[in-house]
Amino acid sequence: MAKYNDAFPGKYLNAEDDSLAYGDLEVTISHVASEHFEAREDKPAQDKLVVYFKELKKGLVLNKTNFKIIADLTGQDDTDNWSGAKVILTLMDVQSFGDIVTAIRIKKPSPTKARLMERHGKNMAKAAELGIADLDQYRITGESTEEAIMEAGRKLKAAMDAKTEEDDLPF
Helix, strand or coil, X not given: CCCHHHHCCCCECCCCCHHHCCCCEEEEEEEEEEEEECCECCECCEEEEEEXXXXXXXXXXXXXXXXXXXHHHHCXXXXXXXXXXXXXXXXXXXXXXXXXXXXXXXXXXXXXXXXXXXXXXXXXXXXXXXCCCCHHHHCCCXXXXXXXXXXXXXXXXXXXXXXXXXXXXXC
C-alpha cells in the first residue's frame, strides 16, 4: 500500500516528508517567496512566506519560529538576504494548540573544519593586536581535529576576554 504522502504529494515540506526520513538535512536557501493560500476550513485566505532550498523541490512554509531562527542565524531579518545561507532541517516534537506534534525546525549547521580554522586565524590576529603573550600555545595546524581547534579557540577567547577586562581596569 502507498503512504499518504506518496498517494497525495504536497507542494510543501511537512514532518512526514521522505526528505527528512533519515534525520537532519543540511540545505542551502535558494530564495524566499510570498505565496497565496486559499481559504480552508476556519482559516481565511492569506499570503505566506515559503523558503526554498537548492537541494529540494519542495519549499517550507515559514512560521514565526522558523523565520526568527533563520533571521538570527543569518543576522538578517530581510528574507531577500537569506539566499546562500546553509541551515539544517530537523524534526522536533513541539506543543501546538494543546497537542504534541512533530514539526520541521531550522537549526544552525555545525561549523566545518575550514570555517573553524578561518575563524581561529582571525582570532589569532586579534589576539596579537591585543598583545596576548605566548600565542604559540593556541596555534593549530591542518592536522588539528575539529575538537582541538574548538578547544584552542575557547582558550584563546578566554585569554582575549581576560586581556580586555585587564585593560578596562581603572588603575
